[in-house]
Each structure stands twice: as C-alpha cells, then as structure tokens.
Amino acid sequence: MKNFNYNIPTKVLFGKGKAEKLGSEVNKYTSKVLLVYGMSSIKKSGLYDLIKKQLTDFNIKCFELAGVDPNPRIESVYEGAKICKENNIGLVLAAGGGSVIDCAKAIAVQAKYEGDVWQDLYVDSKLGELRDALPVASILTLAATGSEMNGNSVISKMETNEKLAIGHGKLRPVFSILDPTYTFTVNKFHTAAGVVDIMSHVFEQYFSPDKRGYLQSRLMEGILKTAVHFGPIALKDPKDYEARANLMWSSSLALNGMMSCGKESTDWATHAMEHELSAQYDITHGMGLGILTPYWMDYVLSEENAHRFVDYAKNVWGIEGDSEMSVARKAIDKTREFFTSLGIPKTLTEVGIDHEKFEIMAEKAVKNGPLGTMKALEKEDVLEIYTMAL
Amino acid sequence: MKNFNYNIPTKVLFGKGKAEKLGSEVNKYTSKVLLVYGMSSIKKSGLYDLIKKQLTDFNIKCFELAGVDPNPRIESVYEGAKICKENNIGLVLAAGGGSVIDCAKAIAVQAKYEGDVWQDLYVDSKLGELRDALPVASILTLAATGSEMNGNSVISKMETNEKLAIGHGKLRPVFSILDPTYTFTVNKFHTAAGVVDIMSHVFEQYFSPDKRGYLQSRLMEGILKTAVHFGPIALKDPKDYEARANLMWSSSLALNGMMSCGKESTDWATHAMEHELSAQYDITHGMGLGILTPYWMDYVLSEENAHRFVDYAKNVWGIEGDSEMSVARKAIDKTREFFTSLGIPKTLTEVGIDHEKFEIMAEKAVKNGPLGTMKALEKEDVLEIYTMAL
Numbered sequence: 001m002k003n004f005n006y007n008i009p010t011k012v013l014f015g016k017g018k019a020e021k022l023g024s025e026v027n028k029y030t031s032k033v034l035l036v037y038g039m040s041s042i043k044k045s046g047l048y049d050l051i052k053k054q055l056t057d058f059n060i061k062c063f064e065l066a067g068v069d070p071n072p073r074i075e076s077v078y079e080g081a082k083i084c085k086e087n088n089i090g091l092v093l094a095a096g097g098g099s100v101i102d103c104a105k106a107i108a109v110q111a112k113y114e115g116d117v118w119q120d121l122y123v124d125s126k127l128g129e130l131r132d133a134l135p136v137a138s139i140l141t142l143a144a145t146g147s148e149m150n151g152n153s154v155i156s157k158m159e160t161n162e163k164l165a166i167g168h169g170k171l172r173p174v175f176s177i178l179d180p181t182y183t184f185t186v187n188k189f190h191t192a193a194g195v196v197d198i199m200s201h202v203f204e205q206y207f208s209p210d211k212r213g214y215l216q217s218r219l220m221e222g223i224l225k226t227a228v229h230f231g232p233i234a235l236k237d238p239k240d241y242e243a244r245a246n247l248m249w250s251s252s253l254a255l256n257g258m259m260s261c262g263k264e265s266t267d268w269a270t271h272a273m274e275h276e277l278s279a280q281y282d283i284t285h286g287m288g289l290g291i292l293t294p295y296w297m298d299y300v301l302s303e304e305n306a307h308r309f310v311d312y313a314k315n316v317w318g319i320e321g322d323s324e325m326s327v328a329r330k331a332i333d334k335t336r337e338f339f340t341s342l343g344i345p346k347t348l349t350e351v352g353i354d355h356e357k358f359e360i361m362a363e364k365a366v367k368n369g370p371l372g373t374m375k376a377l378e379k380e381d382v383l384e385i386y387t388m389a390l
Numbered sequence: 391m392k393n394f395n396y397n398i399p400t401k402v403l404f405g406k407g408k409a410e411k412l413g414s415e416v417n418k419y420t421s422k423v424l425l426v427y428g429m430s431s432i433k434k435s436g437l438y439d440l441i442k443k444q445l446t447d448f449n450i451k452c453f454e455l456a457g458v459d460p461n462p463r464i465e466s467v468y469e470g471a472k473i474c475k476e477n478n479i480g481l482v483l484a485a486g487g488g489s490v491i492d493c494a495k496a497i498a499v500q501a502k503y504e505g506d507v508w509q510d511l512y513v514d515s516k517l518g519e520l521r522d523a524l525p526v527a528s529i530l531t532l533a534a535t536g537s538e539m540n541g542n543s544v545i546s547k548m549e550t551n552e553k554l555a556i557g558h559g560k561l562r563p564v565f566s567i568l569d570p571t572y573t574f575t576v577n578k579f580h581t582a583a584g585v586v587d588i589m590s591h592v593f594e595q596y597f598s599p600d601k602r603g604y605l606q607s608r609l610m611e612g613i614l615k616t617a618v619h620f621g622p623i624a625l626k627d628p629k630d631y632e633a634r635a636n637l638m639w640s641s642s643l644a645l646n647g648m649m650s651c652g653k654e655s656t657d658w659a660t661h662a663m664e665h666e667l668s669a670q671y672d673i674t675h676g677m678g679l680g681i682l683t684p685y686w687m688d689y690v691l692s693e694e695n696a697h698r699f700v701d702y703a704k705n706v707w708g709i710e711g712d713s714e715m716s717v718a719r720k721a722i723d724k725t726r727e728f729f730t731s732l733g734i735p736k737t738l739t740e741v742g743i744d745h746e747k748f749e750i751m752a753e754k755a756v757k758n759g760p761l762g763t764m765k766a767l768e769k770e771d772v773l774e775i776y777t778m779a780l
Contacts, residue, residue, distance in 0.1 A: 001570075001635035003405025008398065014652065015393025180391070215616040215636045215643075222608030229604060245391035246605045249652060253605075262404065262639060 001212060001262040008256050010149045011175040014249065016241070018177050019050050019139055023058035025175050029135050030090020032061045034083055036104040037095045038068045042141065045185055051095060051139065063087055065107070068096065071156040071163060071278050071285070072103035074118045080107035084134060091174075094138040098145025098154075098197075101138045105153040105171040108134040122155055122164040130168050138176045143183055143248040144194035144286060146201060146255030148176040156279060162364075163279035178252065180244035188235055192342035193286025195231035195247065199224055200289040201254040204271060206312065207374050209305040210264040217308075220259050221315040226250050228316065231342055269372030270296045273382055276361035281353055290344035291351070294336035295388040300375040301328055308374075348389045358386045391602060391652040398646050400539045401565040404639065406631070408567050409440050409529060413448035415565050419525050420480025422451045424473055426494040427485045428458045432531065435575055441485060441529070453477055455497070458486065461546040461553060461668050461675070462493035464508045470497035474524060481564075484528040488535025488544075488587075491528045495543040495561040498524040512545055512554040520558050528566040533573055533638040534584035534676060536591060536645025538566035546669060552754075553669035568642065570634035578625055582732035583676025585621035585637065589614055590679040591644040594661055596702070597764050599695040600654040607698075610649050611705040616640050618706065621732055659762030660686045663772055666751035671743055680734035681741070684726035685778040690765040691718055698764070738779045748776045 013021050026033055035051060042048045055062045065080040083089065084107060092111070094104035110117045112132040120126050140148045147153070151171035156163040186194070206220045226246050233243040253259070260266050273296070274288040301309060309328030313319040317334045321327040336346065345351050362382040370376040377385070403411050416423055425441060432438045445452045455470040473479065474497060482501070484494035500507045502522040510516050530538045537543070541561035546553040576584070596610045616636050623633040643649070650656050663686070664678040691699060699718030703709040707724045711717040726736065735741050752772040760766040767775070 001405070001632060001639070003408065004402075006402035006404065012394075012396035014396065015391070018393065212632060214619060214632070215612065215640055218612030218615050219609050219643075222605065222612050225608050226605040242391060242602060242604070245652070249391070250605055253609075262635070 002264050004261040006258065006261050007169065008149065008172070008258060009174075010172050010256070012149065012178055012252065013175065014178045015245075016179055016181050018179050019047065019054070022051060022139065022177060023054035023060065026055065026060055026091060026093065026137065027058045029174065031059060032063070032087060032089050033091045033093045034063045034065060034080060034089045034107065035093050035095060036065045036068060036080060036100055036107065038066075038070070038097075038100050041185065042095050045141075045182060047095060047139065047141070047182060051093075063089060068100050068103045070099050071282055072099045072106075074106075074155050074157045076103050077106040077110055077117065077155060080104070081110035084111035089134065091135045091137060094136065095141065097140070097142030098147040101136070101140075101145070101147040101173070102153040102155065104136050104138070105147070106155050108136045109171065118155070118157065121166050123162070125166070127166060127168055130170060133170045135174045136171065138173045139182070140176060140178050140248065141182045142186055142190065142194055143244070143251040144197040146251050148173060148178065149252040149256035152255070154275070158282070161279045163275040165275070176252075178248050180241055180248050183244045183248060184239045186238070188343060190284070191234050191238070192231070192344055193284045193290065194251065195227050195234070195286075195342060196290035196293075196339060196344055197286035198247065198251045198254050199227050200270060200286070200293060202259065203293065204268045205260045205263060205266045207267050207305075207308050208263060208265040209308075209374055211307060213263045216259055216261070216263050217311060218315070221312070223250050223254050223259075224312075224316045228338060235342060265373040267372040267374050269374070269377050272365050272371045273385065276365045277353070280357050280361060283351060287344055287351070290339045290342075291346065291348055291389055292385065294332055294339065295385050297332040297335065299381065299385050299388065300372070301325070301332070302375065305374050348386070355387065355390060358383055362386065392654050394651040396648065396651050397559065398539065398562070398648060400562050400646070402539065402568055402642065403565065404568045405635075406569055406571050408569050409437065409444070412441060412529065412567060413444035413450065416445065416450055416481060416483065416527065417448045419564065421449060422453070422477060422479050423481045423483045424453045424455060424470060424479045424497065425483050425485060426455045426458060426470060426490055426497065428456075428460070428487070428490050431575065432485050435531075435572060437485060437529065437531070437572060441483075453479060458490050458493045460489050461672055462489045462496075464496075464545050464547045466493050467496040467500055467507065467545060470494070471500035474501035479524065481525045481527060484526065485531065487530070487532030488537040491526070491530075491535070491537040491563070492543040492545065494526050494528070495537070496545050498526045498561065508545070508547065511556050513552070515556070517556060517558055520560060523560045525564045526561065528563045529572070530566060530568050530638065531572045532576055532580065532584055533634070533641040534587040536641050538563060538568065539642040539646035542645070544665070548672070551669045553665045555665070566642075568638050570631055570638050573634045573638060574629045576628070578733060580674070581624050581628070582621070582734055583674045583680065584641065585617050585624075585676075585732060586680040586683075586729060586734055587676035588637065588641045588644050589617050590660060590676070590683060592649065593683065594658045595650045595653060595656045597657050597695075597698050598653060598655040599698075599764055601697060603653045606649055606651070606653050607701060608705070611702070613640050613644050613649075614702075614706045618728060625732060655763040657762040657764050659764070659767050662755050662761045663775065666755045667743070670747050670751060673741060677734055677741070680729045680732075681736065681738055681779055682775065684722055684729070685775050687722040687725065689771070689775050689778065690762070691715070691722070692765065695764050738776070745777065745780060748773055752776065
C-alpha cells in the first residue's frame with residue numbers, strides 16, 4: 001500500500017429534508033453568500049424558494065449567479081468572482097449538479113486571487129499559487145461527479161475548446177446537503193449519464209496494472225455493484241428513494257479521494273480523452289465516458305493487467321471461467337451491455353461525432369504526456385480508441 | 391437509507407515513516423503535550439525515541455503518562471487529567487493501540503471538565519455535559535479498535551467490574567499517524583484478536599434485520615474480505631507490509647462512523663456482552679468477541695433475518711445454496727472455523743471462565759434495556775448465549 005494522507009473534512013448532511021439545515025450551517029461562516037445555480041430546475045422543484053427562505057430566516061444576504069452551463073464556462077467564473085469581490089461575499093453556495101459546484105469552486109478561488117485563475121491554475125497548473133479561497137458549500141441535485149465532497153473543479157473555455165481540471169484541498173465544500181428527493185426529477189438520460197460517471201470514477205481508480213490495493217478494490221467493487229443494482233431501478237422508477245439515495249452516496253464516495261488512498265497507481269486516461277470530446281462537442285460528460293470506456297477497456301487489456309479485469313468480472317458481475325483473458329473480455333462485454341441498457345449510445349457516430357477533430361483532440365489529450373497506467377497511451381493510441389468508438 | 395450526518399475530520403497520515411511528520415503536526419496545536427502510552431513496547435521499537443526527538447525538534451514540551459493498561463482504568467484518566475490541568479497541556483498524544491487512545495480521549499475530556507467524567511459521562515451517559523475537550527492525536531501501534539479515527543472511548547473501573555463506553559465527536563483525534571511497520575512486532579495472539587475486533591465492528595453494523603443499506607453492506611463486505619484475506623498472512627509473516635497495512639486501514643474504516651451512515655439499524659449486542667466479560671475477567675476484548683460472536687450468530691439467526699447471513703455467506707465466503715437457513719448456518723460455521731484458525735479459543739471454558747458470574751454479567755449487560763436488533767436480547771437470552779459459549 002502506498003503512503004497517503006487522508007483529509008476529508010467536508011460535512012455531509014444526507015437525507016430527505018436536510019435542506020432545512022441550510023441556514024444554520026451557512027450562518028456558521030458568513031452573513032453574505034453568493035448562490036450559484038444553473039437553469040430553472042431548482043425553481044421548479046421548490047428548492048430555490050426553500051434556500052431563499054432559509055437564508056432570510058438567518059438574516060443572510062443572498063446574491064445570485066444563475067445560468068451556469070452543464071460544461072461550466074470560465075466567463076461564469078469571472079462574473080461570479082466579480083460579485084464576490086464587490087460585495088464582500090463570505091461563502092459560495094452551489095445548488096445543482098457537478099457543473100454548478102465546479103463553477104462555484106472556481107469562483108471561490110478567483111474571488112481571492114489577484115491573477116487569472118484560468119491561465120495560472122487550469123492551464124498552467126500552478127497550484128502552488130492557490131493560497132486562499134472562499135469557503136464553498138453545496139446542495140446537490142444530481143448524483144454523478146462527486147464534486148460535493150472533493151476538491152476538484154473542471155472548467156471549460158469554449159472559444160479555445162478547452163476543458164481543464166484542477167484539484168486542491170481548499171476547494172472541498174465545507175458542507176454539502178445531499179437530499180435524494182432532489183434527484184427525483186432528473187430525467188432518464190442524465191440519470192444514466194450520472195450512473196456511468198460514478199462507475200467511471202471508480203474504474204479510473206480501480207484499474208491499475210499493479211497487484212496491490214486489495215482493500216481499496218473490494219470497497220470500489222461495492223460501489224460498482226451498487227451502481228449496477230440501482231441504476232436500472234432509478235431509471236424505471238425515478239422516485240425510488242432507496243435507489244436515488246444509494247446512487248447519491250455512491251457518487252460522493254466514489255470520488256471524495258478515499259478510494260485511491262493507498263493505491264499504487266490510478267488511470268484516468270478515459271477522463272482525459274472524454275474531456276477533449278466535451279471541449280469540442282459540448283456533450284454530456286457521463287455519456288462521453290459511457291461511449292469511450294468499453295473501447296478503452298478493449299484496447300488496454302493485456303495478459304499483464306488482466307487480473308484487474310478478472311477481479312472486476314468475478315466480484316462485480318459474478319463471471320467465472322478458467323481463462324483470464326476470456327473472463328476479462330466477458331466483463332468488458334457486460335459493461336458495454338449495461339451502459340447500452342441504460343440508454344447510453346454505443347458509438348460516437350450515434351451522437352453526431354465523426355473523425356474530423358480526432359487528430360487535434362488526441363494531440364491535446366496527451367499534451368502533458370502519455371495517458372493512464374493500464375497501458376500508457378500515446379497520441380496514436382488515443383486516435384485508435386477514438387476510431388474504435390466511431 | 392436513513393438520514394445521517396457525516397463528519398469525519400480526523401486527518402490520517404498513513405504509511406512507513408509518517409511519524410517523521412509528528413512534530414510539524416503537533417506544532418499546529420500546541421507547544422505542550424501529554425504523551426500517553428502503555429508498556430515498554432514503544433521504547434523497544436524505537437517509537438518512543440522518535441516521538442521525543444520530533445517534539446524536541448519543534449520545541450514542544452512533553453509530559454508523560456506511562457503504564458496505561460489494556461483495559462484502561464479510570465485511575466489513569468484522573469492521573470493524566472491532573473498532569474494536563476497542572477501544566478496547561480494543549481494536546482493529548484496517544485502512542486499505542488485502542489486502549490491507550492481511549493484513555494487519552496478520556497483524559498482530554500477530564501482535563502476540561504469540572505465534575506467526574508466517569509460518573510457523569512461513562513456511567514450516567516450525560517453526553518450533553520461534554521462541551522469541551524483537549525485535542526487528541528494518536529500514533530497507532532495495533533490494528534483493531536478504530537479508536538484512531540472515531541470519537542469512542544471505553545474505560546474500565548475494576549473495583550466495580552464496570553467497562554463502559556462513550557462516543558462524542560469532540561473525541562475524534564485531530565490527526566492519527568498510521569505506520570503499519572509499528573505493528574510488525576504485535577504477537578500472534580494480539581494480531582488475531584485485532585482481526586476479530588475489526589470483523590466484529592463490521593458485524594455489529596452489518597447485521598441488521600431490515601433489508602436496506604445496500605451500499606453500506608457491500609462496502610462492509612469489502613472490509614470483511616480484507617480481514618479474512620490478510621489475517622492469516624499477518625499471522626504467518628508478521629512483517630508482511632501489505633497485510634499489516636490492509637489490516638490497519640481496515641481497522642480505521644470499520645469504525646470511523648462511515649459504515650453505519652445511512653443504515654436503518656445496527657446491532658452491538660455482542661460488544662455489550664463482551665464488555666461484561668472483560669469487566670469481570672480482564673480478558674482481551676478481541677478474544678472475547680471471537681468466542682461470543684459465532685454463538686450470538688447461532689442464537690439470533692431466524693427466517694426473518696437470514697437474508698443478512700445469506701449476503702454475508704455469498705459475498706464474503708462464496709457460499710452458494712438454495713436454502714437460506716442452510717447457507718446462513720454454513721456462514722456461521724465458516725466464521726467459527728476462521729476464528730479458530732487464527733488461534734482464538736472456541737469456548738469460555740478454554741480461557742478459564744465458568745458460569746459463576748453469568749447471572750450478574752447478564753443483568754448488567756441489559757441494564758439499559760434489551761440488546762441488539764437482529765433479535766432483541768433480554769437477560770435470559772444473554773444468559774443462554776453465555777451458556778452456549780461455555
């Protein structure tokens with residue numbers, strides 16, 4: 001097991017009705033918040049009114065940044081940070097899914113930063129410059145990214161087709177409210193994409209060529225089994241509380257940092273490849289992951305790393321067999337079948353993507369070096385995987 | 391899934407050499423610590439010298455309380471608290487296993503408490519009175535209790551044969567250093583007792599009569615599989631780093647509070663019954679649990695709750711079969727066989743305990759009401775289980 005530091009101080013208030021605690025939680029930090037949200041869905045669901053009432057009840061002044069996009073733009077970050085600076089905001093409160101939370105985190109940094117966070121942090125990765133940030137909190141409305149409990153933030157700049165990520169402890173929400181009933185209205189497509197996103201986060205940490213990480217692997221298989229079990233239930237009955245709750249808590253645990261604690265290595269190639277897809281075509285992240293993942297699996301599987309696929313096959317899908325490679329391939333087929341059963345497209349062609357930008361996407365994907373550990377992917381490998389996915 | 395709040399702020403520094411970070415971590419809190427430890431083992435291993443050097447390097451003054459017993463006594467708590475009060479100590483540093491950490495926590499409370507913590511908190515359970523405590527930190531030398539990451543403290547008063555527990559968020563260590571190499575010298579008996587303790591903590595949260603807690607059950611099965619896999623390896627090769635590391639991290643995750651987050655109910659009857667054994671006979675907690683657990687399983691198994699045993703049988707032991715009750719019984723047999731294979735005695739008779747004090751132990755065990763949820767155990771039930779274990 002590799003040495004690690006575990007430090008996950010985010011407080012999670014989980015369950016139906018927990019948004020009623022919002023005022024008292026915010027009140028511990030400030031009397032002025034910036035509320036960040038996306039489209040009108042939190043108004044339809046009544047969450048917006050509840051938030052406003054909670055803040056009013058505690059005499060907390062609320063500024064707003066609405067209209068954050070699904071792949072949140074750096075322009076929203078600048079706009080939010082401006083409001084924070086001008087009004088001496090004490091906490092950035094995200095109400096939405098991962099995109100809204102990611103945007104709130106970037107705002108929280110830019111609000112305390114002299115330079116340009118996009119260039120310095122997202123592009124140039126000078127994370128040492130990140131010395132301060134406003135506290136961030138979230139009310140989650142989509143089970144997917146795990147942003148509610150981690151320090152990650154992914155921001156896009158559409159004019160340059162860039163989608164870039166940073167991760168820093170100071171960006172972990174100080175508290176997150178996770179009420180599964182707020183995900184009852186998530187449509188089938190985004191529910192499916194969320195399930196894929198959860199599973200992909202686990203895959204990226206689960207699949208590594210080394211033979212270690214026994215405990216971590218067993219815990220991650222637990223999350224995968226949960227996603228496989230409850231994904232179809234949530235699609236069939238969107239108001240199944242148990243399904244929504246299990247998926248929601250899975251999304252947080254999949255990527256709060258705990259699962260990779262002690263792992264010798266992780267992969268993350270599929271995410272890097274998908275970020276280029278989203279950056280060029282603005283597609284839903286979870287869908288992009290769902291299309292690419294089985295092809296990535298096909299491509300990286302080898303005699304040397306088959307043992308991970310075998311564990312995955314046996315412990316998640318109950319597949320048995322003598323030949324490691326054959327068992328591994330069955331697990332990959334199962335994965336593809338499962339994603340398809342959720343309604344995720346099988347190919348890039350189905351979502352209107354052709355090979356036109358593969359060259360530039362592959363170039364950008366490996367600009368900081370080869371991707372992943374299961375097999376180190378050079379530009380040619382990435383091109384091959386994109387092409388397989390056509 | 392039941393509503394819950396998750397709040398586990400303990401920072402964990404995990405891995406070989408992490409004790410080298412002690413000085414800088416302590417320095418964030420204070421310049422005066424009370425070092426609490428047990429017997430001479432930390433002196434033999436060199437940990438004591440390392441601690442002293444680390445504290446000296448950061449100009450941190452170190453007071454000491456040595457000789458804490460395996461079932462830590464309230465007298466040690468009073469003694470430690472006196473040192474804290476007289477010397478304006480700013481942090482209580484435990485170096486040892488769960489007993490030492492539990493004692494350090496009680497000291498941290500008593501040092502900031504006007505009344506008698508034993509009577510008010512441990513006996514009368516007036517946890518509302520616990521408003522302040524010194525910060526506690528730990529350097530762990532035994533994988534077992536999970537005390538390094540939770541707010542629990544179990545203290546004994548031998549003159550009245552009482553062993554009582556409290557749990558409070560203020561008692562969570564602010565940081566814990568987990569270096570698996572410090573457990574290389576743990577003997578076979580205590581290694582085995584630690585493995586049983588880890589598994590028992592999971593059992594107490596895993597076994598509940600309701601059908602919910604899917605994600606939690608899958609995660610807990612991951613910890614159980616890890617203990618089953620690495621327990622025998624650690625016994626065979628005490629210096630197997632991977633085994634010691636997996637067991638150590640399992641011990642923390644098994645009882646840091648995360649596993650029961652969202653569970654409808656937990657059990658804890660076996661712990662209550664074992665506490666009476668330890669209080670009367672001062673036996674090792676893990677051994678007492680190892681003897682009682684399979685009999686408790688035999689006794690509580692019913693058609694209604696068999697589904698939990700079936701999950702356990704299938705997912706931890708790979709047992710298949712058609713009849714739920716038969717599969718469940720096979721899992722219980724497997725559990726007993728596994729504990730025996732670790733060198734844990736099968737009966738109370740083997741450790742010199744007869745029926746003499748069963749009556750008083752059973753009486754005390756249920757003094758706050760029936761035990762557990764798999765089957766609510768009254769005094770007669772507890773008596774029956776003690777008798778089965780003879």
